[in-house]
Amino acid sequence: xxxxxxxxxxxxxxxxxxxxxxxxxxxxxxxxxxxxxxxxxxxxxxxxxxxxxxxxxxxxxxxxxxxxxxxxxxxxxxxxxxxxxxxxxxxxxxxxxxxxxxxxxxxxxxxxxxxxxxxxxxxxxxxxxxxxxxxxxxxxxxxxxxxxxxxxxxxxxxxxxxxxxxxxxxxxxxxxxxxxxxxxxxxxxxxxxxxxxxxxxxxxxxxxxxxxxxxxxxxxxxxxxxxxxxxxxxxxxxxxxxxxxxxxxxxxxxxxxxxxxxxxxxxxxxxxxxxxxxxxxxxxxxxxxxxxxxxxxxxxxxxxxxxxxxxxxxxxxxxxxxxxxxxxxxxxxxxxxxxxxxxxxxxxxxxxxxxxxxxxxxxxxxxxxxxxxxxxxxxxxxxxxxxxxxxxxxxxxxxxxxxxxxxxxxxxxxxxxxxxxxxxxxxxxxxxxxxxxxxxxxxxxxxxxxxxxxxxxxxxxxxxxxxxxxxxx
Amino acid sequence: xxxxxxxxxxxxxxxxxxxxxxxxxxxxxxxxxxxxxxxxxxxxxxxxxxxxxxxxxxxxxxxxxxxxxxxxxxxxxxxxxxxxxxxxxxxxxxxxxxxxxxxxxxxxxxxxxxxxxxxxxxxxxxxxxxxxxxxxxxxxxxxxxxxxxxxxxxxxxxxxxxxxxxxxxxxxxxxxxxxxxxxxxxxxxxxxxxxxxxxxxxxxxxxxxxxxxxxxxxxxxxxxxxxxxxxxxxxxxxxxxxxxxxxxxxxxxxxxxxxxxxxxxxxxxxxxxxxxxxxxxxxxxxxxxxxxxxxxxxxxxxxxxxxxxxxxxxxxxxxxxxxxxxxxxxxxxxxxxxxxxxxxxxxxxxxxxxxxxxxxxxxxxxxxxxxxxxxxxxxxxxxxxxxxxxxxxxxxxxxxxxxxxxxxxxxxxxxxxxxxxxxxxxxxxxxxxxxxxxxxxxxxxxxxxxxxxxxxxxxxxxxxxxxxxxxxx
Numbered sequence: 001x002x003x004x005x006x007x008x009x010x011x012x013x014x015x016x017x018x019x020x021x022x023x024x025x026x027x028x029x030x031x032x033x034x035x036x037x038x039x040x041x042x043x044x045x046x047x048x049x050x051x052x053x054x055x056x057x058x059x060x061x062x063x064x065x066x067x068x069x070x071x072x073x074x075x076x077x078x079x080x081x082x083x084x085x086x087x088x089x090x091x092x093x094x095x096x097x098x099x100x101x102x103x104x105x106x107x108x109x110x111x112x113x114x115x116x117x118x119x120x121x122x123x124x125x126x127x128x129x130x131x132x133x134x135x136x137x138x139x140x141x142x143x144x145x146x147x148x149x150x151x152x153x154x155x156x157x158x159x160x161x162x163x164x165x166x167x168x169x170x171x172x173x174x175x176x177x178x179x180x181x182x183x184x185x186x187x188x189x190x191x192x193x194x195x196x197x198x199x200x201x202x203x204x205x206x207x208x209x210x211x212x213x214x215x216x217x218x219x220x221x222x223x224x225x226x227x228x229x230x231x232x233x234x235x236x237x238x239x240x241x242x243x244x245x246x247x248x249x250x251x252x253x254x255x256x257x258x259x260x261x262x263x264x265x266x267x268x269x270x271x272x273x274x275x276x277x278x279x280x281x282x283x284x285x286x287x288x289x290x291x292x293x294x295x296x297x298x299x300x301x302x303x304x305x306x307x308x309x310x311x312x313x314x315x316x317x318x319x320x321x322x323x324x325x326x327x328x329x330x331x332x333x334x335x336x337x338x339x340x341x342x343x344x345x346x347x348x349x350x351x352x353x354x355x356x357x358x359x360x361x362x363x364x365x366x367x368x369x370x371x372x373x374x375x376x377x378x379x380x381x382x383x384x385x386x387x388x389x390x391x392x393x394x395x396x397x398x399x400x401x402x403x404x405x406x407x408x409x410x411x412x413x414x415x416x417x418x419x420x421x422x423x424x425x426x427x428x429x430x431x432x433x434x435x436x437x438x439x440x441x442x443x444x445x446x447x448x449x450x451x452x453x454x455x456x457x458x459x460x461x462x463x464x465x466x467x468x469x470x471x472x473x
Numbered sequence: 474x475x476x477x478x479x480x481x482x483x484x485x486x487x488x489x490x491x492x493x494x495x496x497x498x499x500x501x502x503x504x505x506x507x508x509x510x511x512x513x514x515x516x517x518x519x520x521x522x523x524x525x526x527x528x529x530x531x532x533x534x535x536x537x538x539x540x541x542x543x544x545x546x547x548x549x550x551x552x553x554x555x556x557x558x559x560x561x562x563x564x565x566x567x568x569x570x571x572x573x574x575x576x577x578x579x580x581x582x583x584x585x586x587x588x589x590x591x592x593x594x595x596x597x598x599x600x601x602x603x604x605x606x607x608x609x610x611x612x613x614x615x616x617x618x619x620x621x622x623x624x625x626x627x628x629x630x631x632x633x634x635x636x637x638x639x640x641x642x643x644x645x646x647x648x649x650x651x652x653x654x655x656x657x658x659x660x661x662x663x664x665x666x667x668x669x670x671x672x673x674x675x676x677x678x679x680x681x682x683x684x685x686x687x688x689x690x691x692x693x694x695x696x697x698x699x700x701x702x703x704x705x706x707x708x709x710x711x712x713x714x715x716x717x718x719x720x721x722x723x724x725x726x727x728x729x730x731x732x733x734x735x736x737x738x739x740x741x742x743x744x745x746x747x748x749x750x751x752x753x754x755x756x757x758x759x760x761x762x763x764x765x766x767x768x769x770x771x772x773x774x775x776x777x778x779x780x781x782x783x784x785x786x787x788x789x790x791x792x793x794x795x796x797x798x799x800x801x802x803x804x805x806x807x808x809x810x811x812x813x814x815x816x817x818x819x820x821x822x823x824x825x826x827x828x829x830x831x832x833x834x835x836x837x838x839x840x841x842x843x844x845x846x847x848x849x850x851x852x853x854x855x856x857x858x859x860x861x862x863x864x865x866x867x868x869x870x871x872x873x874x875x876x877x878x879x880x881x882x883x884x885x886x887x888x889x890x891x892x893x894x895x896x897x898x899x900x901x902x903x904x905x906x907x908x909x910x911x912x913x914x915x916x917x918x919x920x921x922x923x924x925x926x927x928x929x930x931x932x933x934x935x936x937x938x939x940x941x942x943x944x945x946x
Contacts, residue, residue: 263816325699332733
């Protein structure tokens with residue numbers, strides 16, 4: 001059965017146990033981060049030593065709060081957590097997020113005993129418990145950020161790009177640093193995140209129960225997971241099958257390919273990483289996409305977020321380029337990723353040749369030369385290539401350093417992407433400006449800076465569509 | 474014999490044949506870019522239709538210029554190039570850079586005939602000719618940029634980071650887009666470039682003659698090459714051996730791993746890409762480092778630029794991290810790249826444990842936890858790890874989003890890097906700010922954003938040192 005995690009992830013009232021006025025420590029920072037966003041629910045600081053904290057009335061205990069509390073955030077020393085959790089249970093709190101560290105991941109037996117007590121208390125009261133050793137979460141739709149992560153502090157931009165209304169990405173991560181790292185990198189690429197949820201040791205609630213809940217909730221289209229272990233194979237199987245049926249890709253970083261990685265997971269979240277080959281077989285079976293770097297994770301999420309409804313039907317790629325040298329280089333990268341670069345059909349080439357000077361090429365890669373791009377624009381070139389029956393997808397090589405030319409053809413680019421049943425990706429050999437990134441993302445084009453990742457992402461899209469079609473009636 | 478290319482790359486006087494007042498076309502843009510930098514030599518626009526262009530007196534022909542000209546830049550239609558080159562020869566011009574396209578790379582026989590005429594004229598007059606189909610170059614020390622590349626136009630920063638006095642990187646690229654793309658990406662990472670030289674079809678002068686010249690000149694420590702073909706194996710062998718002896722790494726992107734890549738090279742610069750396996754064997758023999766993406770090229774250059782005098786003696790890596798999850802992930806990436814992550818020795822661990830809370834780990838990866846980093850700083854952690862006899866290099870996992878903490882420990886970081894005979898690299902899981910990038914680079918730490926590239930770069934450093942020690946007496 002799927003757990004209803006609304007009390008944890010969409011609470012109406014929150015107790016912050018351990019709140020502090022000191023902005024240099026995590027207990028003070030967490031309240032500050034929460035108050036920095038326009039969350040519409042109630043936040044109750046709980047403190048034994050203060051009546052007021054950061055302008056909010058504080059309460060001496062959870063029991064003293066004048067209304068039933070959905071969620072308690074615990075940032076107190078590990079040894080006090082079980083007793084406090086017990087008090088939360090007695091007070092009728094529905095869910096708890098434990099940010100404290102020093103449990104099963106710590107050296108010595110004490111932490112393990114503390115964690116076992118947490119599990120017992122959670123079961124006794126039917127409490128939903130996330131953590132311990134977590135870094136909190138962000139629910140962007142609710143403007144709710146119970147976390148000390150700097151990634152959602154002092155925001156000068158909204159939590160989600162205002163123009164994004166779909167294709168939302170949820171992060172679920174055993175590591176707080178990596179989880180909010182995905183957010184930090186992805187936000188800069190105009191990726192809309194629904195949630196960033198960090199789970200730490202997963203003493204009670206584990207990743208795939210959360211995925212299952214988010215699938216039911218329906219606000220998320222792509223999942224980015226950072227896993228040190230999978231605690232429950234059945235819960236994994238259920239969520240993975242449900243996601244595949246819904247066409248909502250799961251992108252995974254699974255730690256523990258090496259002995260050193262497995263050692264690190266054990267000391268980080270007490271996770272037993274297990275045999276990696278077995279995990280990979282399990283991932284492949286369920287169409288789960290594995291990535292080995294943070295850049296790759298975020299680029300995969302950005303691409304599926306924009307293109308999951310027009311995935312390529314095969315692995316034949318058309319490359320259109322302003323740089324002849326870049327065309328050959330990307331062709332090599334595509335072939336290395338398992339894609340093919342067919343020579344285009346004669347009618348398409350004839351149409352392209354009307355735009356391309358004699359020292360360019362329409363064969364594929366289509367080397368339009370800078371002159372043709374200046375004259376005709378990237379959009380026109382992409383439109384002609386993507387119309388060819390010889391290709392299942394297009395990658396355009398662009399220089400995204402300056403936004404001016406993209407600004408000019410933004411409407412045309414949007415029309416072309418919308419009309420095309422095939423995805424069109426872009427790779428920039430110069431460093432994209434923030435404006436270009438926004439314009440292209442808004443027009444429906446995932447923009448890559450790393451060529452190898454661009455090629456591998458397209459290959460993952462091909463593979464994901466194929467496995468879905470194989471699995472579904 | 475090594476060609477003296479000073480007339481081409483460090484001229485005292487330049488004729489710009491085809492100069493135009495129209496800033497929307499390459500002929501106008503090239504003059505504008507040149508005039509935008511404080512080059513100390515003389516620039517003479519040559520034009521049949523104007524007496525003055527962009528504020529400079531223009532001349533009707535190269536012969537009419539009142540002094541001997543070192544270098545002629547030709548941006549005129551391909552069919553006029555041979556005659557103009559002949560006139561340059563007659564006028565005693567020493568070198569020519571041909572930016573025009575439409576030669577051997579073009580469809581049909583005309584271009585190939587034009588290119589053959591260029592070769593004959595260059596030989597007849599002893600002219601040094603670069604191109605055709607090139608995009609010009611940048612000589613940063615001379616503030617000389619005869620190119621239409623936007624990458625060196627409208628600079629709001631100096632061509633080279635002002636604090637950089639050594640570790641300069643020269644780009645030599647058959648592709649103008651890629652060559653200046655390396656510059657654009659690398660400049661943002663505080664990499665000091667000595668030259669960006671684009672060579673196009675290499676009808677006469679080819680990449681390794683230029684590398685040879687730059688080695689003799691002595692202003693360059695690292696080479697970034699974009700190759701579609703190697704025209705002359707002997708010139709390659711000579712330059713490669715000389716670079717290896719000098720400890721000046723050559724990093725190469727070689728196009729043509731795939732049929733499609735070879736096809737693209739042929740239509741781009743008329744290059745016959747050849748068998749890639751044979752190239753790779755040749756590269757390995759000479760300690761040449763091959764990379765498959767623009768990010769990887771630039772990161773390799775940045776790392777060798779800062780650390781080429783303290784390369785790792787072996788493949789044992791110490792990882793220090795603020796994020797436990799990141800530590801395991803990076804350990805996996807290091808092992809995948811052929812590196813090892815040994816458990817640290819007891820005395821080092823005892824020293825580390827004084828800083829690390831009970832829920833961290835000193836084994837390796839050293840999971841210091843965010844608390845210990847806030848209290849002790851990244852520098853102290855790096856210092857303790859790098860001192861261990863068990864490691865040959867260190868990678869620190871940092872959050873480089875905010876510069877504040879790095880600013881505070883900048884002096885200490887610089888002292889530690891300077892004192893260490895082993896390299897210390899950094900990988901940031903958040904998007905680095907420009908300030909952090911500068912601070913860390915200035916302190917001697919290559920900063921990576923891509924974890925897989927970070928691991929592969931360190932492996933390349935290990936390999937490069939090993940191959941040098943094997944080859945040298």
